[in-house]
């Protein structure tokens with residue numbers, strides 16, 4: 470009898486660890502040491518649904534290609550908050566979309582930016598789904614769904630816009646090339662490259 474209880478406890482613990490590991494594995498934002506080679510718009514448009522499915526994780530596919538929304542305040546958001554300076558690229562096509570220079574803490578549970586780092590790479594369109602009228606944010610190169618943008622909420626930023634972006638749609642390239650860094654005071658500097666390219 471005691472042995473049975475012991476085995477049940479071991480099985481429950483094992484299952485708990487398995488579920489935790491699965492959740493962690495699903496929600497980690499990819500981090501690249503070097504700026505990824507971005508796909509051309511022409512190549513991105515040629516990809517079929519099946520090809521996107523092969524290139525992306527199931528969660529990336531659900532967000533980027535099916536306009537899904539990730540869980541708020543999840544593991545990926547915790548990672549985002551801890552990241553230092555760097556650039557954020559489309560997880561679908563590698564195009565630079567945002568940088569840490571435009572990142573701000575809105576406390577909404579999703580990555581927030583007050584502007585794209587490269588305006589030409591981020592497009593918006595009206596989204597009338599879910600009995601609401603919102604402004605959807607998409608990658609201008611591959612058309613992937615990134616999130617929504619809200620204006621005039623009173624945030625003390627240069628634009629008073631909140632680009633509410635799914636972290637799952639992003640790939641992070643740290644400015645120092647050293648992977649995810651813990652945020653420290655005064656460390657949120659953008660890469661020289663993103664500084665130069667700002668406003669293109």
Ligand code: FE
Pocket residue numbers: 559560561562563564608609610611612613
């Ligand atoms: Fe893209």
